[in-house]
Amino acid sequence: MLRVTPQRQAILALINRSNVHWDAEELARELVQSGQAVGIATVYRGLSALEGAGLIASVQLGDRKRYERIDKSHHDHLVCTECGSLEEFVQPEIERLQAQVAEEKGFRMLNHQLLLFGICYACDNHDSNQDLDKGKKI
């Protein structure tokens, strides 16, 4: 009952061929650029449907949700509060301890979210107060 449509194919293709954490608006703009514009409501619905089908992954960052490829192993994120960039990391021991905590509490954990906020290496060593590149893909 999940239908294959050109719009969803375009959204999925774009996410799969990039290494970006897209939000709905950014993705819609990129689709316009590439000549296959998709209505913004359809982008929201498409992203939600694709995630529900297990074809893409998401990260909730503050008030906005970002989507990325799912064909990499699970990872968590370092979020730079200066430039907004995302860095990825994997720490199996943390994953194991999370499951252990849930277990001990009788809590059936379905997923988790771990965000480390701070200043990335680049920002910490910035030459001057560069303007933030608002158009940068993260």
Place this chain on the structure above:
Amino acid sequence: MLRVTPQRQAILALINRSNVHWDAEELARELVQSGQAVGIATVYRGLSALEGAGLIASVQLGDRKRYERIDKSHHDHLVCTECGSLEEFVQPEIERLQAQVAEEKGFRMLNHQLLLFGICYACDNHDSNQDLDKGKKI
């Protein structure tokens, strides 16, 4: 330059005397109940100011921010996606490993957020499909 006002005192007192993760609207309603109504915009600004002053703590849960007392040691949260309840936990080893990851990446971590989503013990063993208690304090 952070001024002491009756509104902020009321907000802080309410948070400090309870063990609840308040959002702005809930807190405003409670203040009305207790006969010291505070404008909703002032509640938002007050919560933000108090957090900035290190007097209360916050958790970003999906699209809404919740505030709680800061006079307990740092902890993270188990979030029940069924009933919305929050359970707290501390895992020093996870904390240590987070700092280690940031260190290795040259990332200056300022804070973090770890949420474990799933079904709490009560919901997992519910007798029937009880209606969620929307008014419940969490």
Place this chain on the structure above:
DNA sequence: ATGCTAATGATAGTCATTATCACTATCAGT
């Protein structure tokens, strides 16, 4: 090929939070 119904897209609505702005109150300096 047909038809049931999910999907689309333009747009209106929702909801949490922030901005505006006229007015008030805190408090540092006298």
Place this chain on the structure above:
DNA sequence: ACTGATAGTGATAATGACTATCATTAGCAT
């Protein structure tokens, strides 16, 4: 204690990220 600079208040408008509506279109099971 007085006062002035300015932070804070509160009613309300605005914003921004989504979600609902609804007429129309188009997958896809049969």
